[in-house]
Amino acid sequence: MLLKLTRRLYWQDMYMQEFDARVESVDGPRVVVDQTAFNPRGGGLVSDTGTLAGARVSEVVKEGEEIFHVMQSPTGIGPGAVVHGVLDWDRRLRIMRMHTSAHILSAVVNKETGALITGNQISPDQSRVDFNLADFDKEKISSYIERVNEVVTRGLDVRTFFMKREEALANPGFVKLANAMPPSDDMLRIVQIGDVDTQADGGVHVKNTLEIGKVVAVKTENKGKSNRRLYFTVE
Numbered sequence: 001m002l003l004k005l006t007r008r009l010y011w012q013d014m015y016m017q018e019f020d021a022r023v024e025s026v027d028g029p030r031v032v033v034d035q036t037a038f039n040p041r042g043g044g045l046v047s048d049t050g051t052l053a054g055a056r057v058s059e060v061v062k063e064g065e066e067i068f069h070v071m072q073s074p075t076g077i078g079p080g081a082v083v084h085g086v087l088d089w090d091r092r093l094r095i096m097r098m099h100t101s102a103h104i105l106s107a108v109v110n111k112e113t114g115a116l117i118t119g120n121q122i123s124p125d126q127s128r129v130d131f132n133l134a135d136f137d138k139e140k141i142s143s144y145i146e147r148v149n150e151v152v153t154r155g156l157d158v159r160t161f162f163m164k165r166e167e168a169l170a171n172p173g174f175v176k177l178a179n180a181m182p183p184s185d186d187m188l189r190i191v192q193i194g195d196v197d198t199q200a201d202g203g204v205h206v207k208n209t210l211e212i213g214k215v216v217a218v219k220t221e222n223k224g225k226s227n228r229r230l231y232f233t234v235e
């Protein structure tokens with residue numbers, strides 16, 4: 001059986017700022033369209049915001065295979081209507097820069113210490129990554145951030161492609177969040193940042209690391225004995 005899922009325009013083109021779509025269903029403030037460029041909340045990323053048919057989209061969420069645009073207030077639109085969507089692009093671009101940075105940061109810390117990521121939150125203003133690491137002092141953090149910025153300035157291309165699930169799972173480095181993937185997906189989307197990081201990932205990224213600008217550490221927190229949280233931003 002073919003599942004009817006919202007076509008993810010953000011996978012075809014992560015730089016799509018506007019799009020047209022047909023309304024499939026409306027339930028109060030929740031609108032489903034046949035295709036969308038809005039990246040839903042998930043994988044640690046906050047959702048995109050913007051407008052649909054001129055009305056505010058406050059959040060976008062994915063439930064099963066469907067993507068719901070949660071409108072600030074109910075709109076007059078109904079099924080069959082053709083609507084125009086516009087993303088809050090400044091916000092989205094910052095999310096992409098932060099997200100690609102988080103992958104590089106995780107790869108750098110993992111290479112240096114073997115630490116794994118236990119959680120992350122990618123937001124436009126400030127993001128955080130949690131590592132299972134006991135030792136995380138100021139000097140170490142500055143050296144990790146320095147390494148991250150070295151990678152950024154190398155101008156690495158970020159490539160996305162699909163791979164058979166079994167093939168991806170055969171490479172332990174590819175699937176760091178395997179249990180976060182729906183088991184029904186027989187194709188996994190892979191995101192590759194030059195020779196630095198390759199993993200299964202559904203989120204939005206910049207095309208080249210130079211777009212990140214500069215990664216800056218904001219603060220760290222101890223979240224338990226061997227859990228360190230690092231907040232960072234991009235400038």
Ligand SMILES: [Zn+2]
Pocket residue numbers: 043099103201202203
């Ligand atoms: Zn990611």
